[in-house]
Amino acid sequence: MNVSLNRDEIHRKREQFVVPGVKQLFADPPLFVKGSGVFLYDEKGREYLDMFAGICTVSVGHCHPKVTAATVEQVQTLQHTSTAFMTEPMVTLAEKLSQITPGNLSKSMITNSGTEANEFAIRLARLSSERFQVIALEHAYHGESHLAATLTANHNWRAENVPASGIVYAANAYCYRCPFKKTPGSCGLECAKDVERVIQTQTNGKPAVMIAEPIQGVGGIITPPDDYFPEVKRILDNYGVLFISDEVQTGVGRTGKHWFGISNWNVIPDFMTMAKGLANGIPIGAVITTPKIAEAAQKQHINTFGGNPISCRTALAVLDVIEEEDLMANALKVGTYIMEGLKDMQKSQPAMGDVRGKGLMIGVEIVGENKTPLAKETARIVEKMKDEGVICGKGGLYGNVIRIQPPMNITTENANTLLKVLKTSIESVIGTPVH
Ligand SMILES: Cc1ncc(COP(=O)(O)O)c(C=O)c1O
Numbered sequence: 001m002n003v004s005l006n007r008d009e010i011h012r013k014r015e016q017f018v019v020p021g022v023k024q025l026f027a028d029p030p031l032f033v034k035g036s037g038v039f040l041y042d043e044k045g046r047e048y049l050d051m052f053a054g055i056c057t058v059s060v061g062h063c064h065p066k067v068t069a070a071t072v073e074q075v076q077t078l079q080h081t082s083t084a085f086m087t088e089p090m091v092t093l094a095e096k097l098s099q100i101t102p103g104n105l106s107k108s109m110i111t112n113s114g115t116e117a118n119e120f121a122i123r124l125a126r127l128s129s130e131r132f133q134v135i136a137l138e139h140a141y142h143g144e145s146h147l148a149a150t151l152t153a154n155h156n157w158r159a160e161n162v163p164a165s166g167i168v169y170a171a172n173a174y175c176y177r178c179p180f181k182k183t184p185g186s187c188g189l190e191c192a193k194d195v196e197r198v199i200q201t202q203t204n205g206k207p208a209v210m211i212a213e214p215i216q217g218v219g220g221i222i223t224p225p226d227d228y229f230p231e232v233k234r235i236l237d238n239y240g241v242l243f244i245s246d247e248v249q250t251g252v253g254r255t256g257k258h259w260f261g262i263s264n265w266n267v268i269p270d271f272m273t274m275a276k277g278l279a280n281g282i283p284i285g286a287v288i289t290t291p292k293i294a295e296a297a298q299k300q301h302i303n304t305f306g307g308n309p310i311s312c313r314t315a316l317a318v319l320d321v322i323e324e325e326d327l328m329a330n331a332l333k334v335g336t337y338i339m340e341g342l343k344d345m346q347k348s349q350p351a352m353g354d355v356r357g358k359g360l361m362i363g364v365e366i367v368g369e370n371k372t373p374l375a376k377e378t379a380r381i382v383e384k385m386k387d388e389g390v391i392c393g394k395g396g397l398y399g400n401v402i403r404i405q406p407p408m409n410i411t412t413e414n415a416n417t418l419l420k421v422l423k424t425s426i427e428s429v430i431g432t433p434v435h
Helices: 007-017 065-077 089-100 114-129 146-151 190-202 228-238 261-265 309-324 327-346 375-387 412-430
Strands: 032-036 039-042 047-050 107-111 134-137 167-170 209-212 242-246 271-274 285-289 352-358 361-366 393-395 401-404
Touching: 047 412, 065 309, 089 107, 089 285, 089 309, 107 114, 114 134, 114 146, 114 209, 114 242, 114 271, 114 285, 134 190, 167 190, 190 228, 209 228, 228 242, 228 261, 309 327, 327 352, 327 361, 327 412, 361 375, 361 412, 375 393, 375 401, 375 412
Parallel strands: 134 167, 134 209, 209 242, 242 271
Antiparallel strands: 032 039, 039 047, 107 285, 271 285, 352 361, 361 401, 393 401
């Protein structure tokens, strides 16, 4: 396998030459040298079941032959011209995005990342509304630029002392730890109503836009109740506020029934932003909006690499594979199977405080008595799972959520391996529950 440095040398050079904030998930990280389907391989050939997909990105499996063939063919034909010149893949991708997104969303700007997509969406919302303030949700993650990091309401990801201006925050729909100390079913949707409170108390009454992830990914797979987004949208419409659905993690079929997460709530946003799974790991981002809003993008906009033929051809191949292999249906089928397995396990394992998500976007919150977040134990469980050959992610404001976001072509057999290894790993770190 083609690595010229050994694991220790790579580790040392990483410490020496890469900024310290680029952290690793594992205390004792494997050196991955190959990926195939739902598996990763280290330099000794050891196989790992990848249940995190490069942070929710390798949507159709590592090195999918059809996707790789499209990328390679494009690399060998035409790699770059910039958007100042006419090429086909960007236009075909923009057309395809207009076909798979709901409502009147039909004008795209292709970028290189989710951060850039969110930046552009906010800019466009401000330009088209001629308003400025932005509402974000607590615990959100929206990216790494100054603006996107300010939209990110999670101190773990906020480096700056001085935030970007004009951002206000509403409570998130975190039913397991309700910010209003209510219980689902009898809560009166206080979290959705908080959007109105924030508009009335923290803005001039005319904010430009609200941005939200349908399911907060980095925030710990926080999954709002069914009536949450319809109520939020009703409030936003009342105040003439636009809505961006950040589909960077929930996009391209991961939640099962729909191409995009927000459709699970039957809401049509004014913008969708996407990235990650759209090109299976080749850098890409995209914003899609309505023709009316897009009218505001009249000044010149260029993004040197955005819309490049390699990323766009790759994205088109990914979308084809999702359709041809019926991967949304598979995400729903295997996701439901995993969820049922976890709920079953939860009955006898009190450390599994909450199990939540949709399709193949699943979180397990690890807690002690009185729901105390067990962050160190969660890190040890995920580390133990890796030692047993299964890669899962970790997230949440308190660092105590195990994230299961695998490639969409996993099988129930893979799911059984996950469930078995998760169970024994929790037991080995937390202890076997007493019956
Ligand atoms: C919901 C969400 N939005 C935006 C981003 C930023 O995307 P990128 O890392 O491609 O800039 C991420 C990345 O994790 C994300 O999860």
